[in-house]
Every structure is written in C-alpha cells, then in structure tokens.
Amino acid sequence: MVxxxxxxxxxxxxxxxxxxxxxxxxxxxxxxxxxxxSRSYKRHVWNFNNVNSxxxxxxxxQMDWFSLWENTNDIHETYSCWYSHFRSIIEKYIPLKxxxxxxxxxxxxxxxxxHAIRRRDRLLRIHNIRPSPLxxxxxxxxxxxxxxxxxxxxxxxxxxxxxxxxxxxxxCKKWWSIVNRVCGREHSSSIPPIIxxxxxxxxxxxxxxxxxxxxxxxLNFHLPMPFLLLSSxxxxxxxxxxxxxxxxxxxx
Numbered sequence: 001m002v003x004x005x006x007x008x009x010x011x012x013x014x015x016x017x018x019x020x021x022x023x024x025x026x027x028x029x030x031x032x033x034x035x036x037x038s039r040s041y042k043r044h045v046w047n048f049n050n051v052n053s054x055x056x057x058x059x060x061x062q063m064d065w066f067s068l069w070e071n072t073n074d075i076h077e078t079y080s081c082w083y084s085h086f087r088s089i090i091e092k093y094i095p096l097k098x099x100x101x102x103x104x105x106x107x108x109x110x111x112x113x114x115h116a117i118r119r120r121d122r123l124l125r126i127h128n129i130r131p132s133p134l135x136x137x138x139x140x141x142x143x144x145x146x147x148x149x150x151x152x153x154x155x156x157x158x159x160x161x162x163x164x165x166x167x168x169x170x171x172c173k174k175w176w177s178i179v180n181r182v183c184g185r186e187h188s189s190s191i192p193p194i195i196x197x198x199x200x201x202x203x204x205x206x207x208x209x210x211x212x213x214x215x216x217x218x219l220n221f222h223l224p225m226p227f228l229l230l231s232s233x234x235x236x237x238x239x240x241x242x243x244x245x246x247x248x249x250x251x252x
Contacts, residue, residue, distance in 0.1 A: 002029045040102040047095040056093040063089065107181040108150075108157035116146040158182075 002013060013029040068085060069078040102109075120142045127135040161178050164170055 040100050042098055043101050045099055050095050052093040059089050108153045113149050113153050116149050120146045
C-alpha cells in the first residue's frame with residue numbers, strides 16, 4: 001500500500017502480476033523527482049587590485065557634493081543624484097569586469113584547468129566515434145596534461161589557503177571566507193529560524209518583521225510586543241502605518 005498526501009508527485013501507480021509461487025500482486029508507484037542544480041551566472045565585480053587611489057581621492061575631494069541637493073527636498077531624488085555622481089567617479093578609477101560564477105565548481109578550479117578538461121572530454125568523444133590509434137594517443141596526452149594541471153591547481157590552492165589562514169593579521173571576514181571555500185560551504189542569505197516563546201518562525205516575511213521591530217526598540221520606537229504582531233501575517237502597509245504612528249507620538 002502506498003499512502004501519500006502529495007498525489008501530484010506521482011506519475012503512475014498500480015499493480016503488477018503476482019510473481020511465481022505467490023498469490024500477492026506487486027504494488028508500484030512512480031515518483032517525479034527533480035534535482036535542482038544551480039546554473040552559472042554573470043556578475044560584475046570591482047578589481048580593487050588596480051585602483052588609482054590618488055586620482056580617485058583627488059576627484060572625490062574636489063567634488064561639490066552640497067550642490068547636488070540644493071534644489072530638491074526629496075530624499076529619493078537626493079540619493080539618486082548623489083549615487084549617480086559617486087558611481088561615475090568610481091568607475092573612472094576602479095576597473096569593473098564581468099566574471100562567470102559557477103556554484104558547483106571546485107574551489108581550486110580555474111580557466112586553464114576547465115579548458116584542459118573540456119579538450120580532454122572532446123578528444124575522448126572523437127575517439128569513441130572513430131576509434132583509431134591517433135585519436136587515442138591525442139586523448140592520452142591531453143588526459144595526462146589535464147591531470148597534472150588539476151594536481152598543481154589543488155596544491156597551489158591549499159598552499160595559499162594554509163598561508164592565508166596562518167597569517168595573524170588576516171581579517172575575520174576573510175578568514176571565514178577561506179574556511180567556507182575549503183569546506184565547500186555555500187553562502188546563504190536567508191535568515192535562520194527565529195524562536196519566540198518556544199514557537200519557531202520559518203516564514204522569511206515574519207522573520208524580517210521581527211528583526212525590524214527589534215531594531216525599532218533599539219531606536220526607542222515604542223511598538224507592541226514582537227510576538228503579538230507575529231501571531232498573524234503582517235503586511236508592509238500595516239507595519240509602516242504603526243511605525244509612523246509611533247514616530248509621531250515620540251516627536252510630539
């Protein structure tokens with residue numbers, strides 16, 4: 001017997017003919033299982049190794065920042081104007097490049113190793129299609145070359161990681177970044193579960209609301225108790241209405 005509360009996960013079910021010397025039929029069910037695999041994506045990164053610090057600081061200090069918000073009282077327009085000018089100056093002196101992020105790559109993988117592996121696999125496919133001594137020798141040479149590159153890349157990566165982790169002046173953030181890369185841990189931007197009065201809150205919206213209300217308490221905004229607000233779904237409009245009301249009371 002197959003019991004489930006997710007019937008949509010099954011594509012087929014039924015019974016088969018009884019096997020020999022048995023009077024019981026076989027029950028079967030086919031499930032639709034999908035494995036999620038993160039795809040590669042592009043990201044723009046700043047190349048801080050080639051920063052023209054002298055010219056950057058000079059132009060930033062000579063910029064008349066107060067003139068950007070003289071003719072407006074809107075905070076959004078002020079920020080947009082400031083950010084556009086600041087970004088234009090930054091782009092002049094800090095190179096911006098586009099990199100490809102492959103979440104499932106090994107930490108020691110680089111472009112040379114990836115190119116060698118692709119060429120090795122391509123030569124193997126050629127040999128499988130048209131087996132002959134020449135393609136096989138080409139594949140063997142490329143296979144040995146790719147293996148040596150992989151060994152050298154692994155050795156170099158772990159030597160650099162060991163050197164950086166042994167540096168007493170390394171910053172805490174960089175130290176944990178190296179440890180996570182070595183251990184293969186993925187960076188997660190989600191908020192961990194929050195337990196209030198022994199009740200776990202797993203919905204991201206409620207967790208964000210709870211942390212925001214805690215921040216308001218730190219800023220002396222007298223809002224209702226967090227677990228009272230989180231006992232029911234919170235809309236952004238309701239939260240802003242309560243926040244503005246309490247703010248007006250504090251100012252008065």
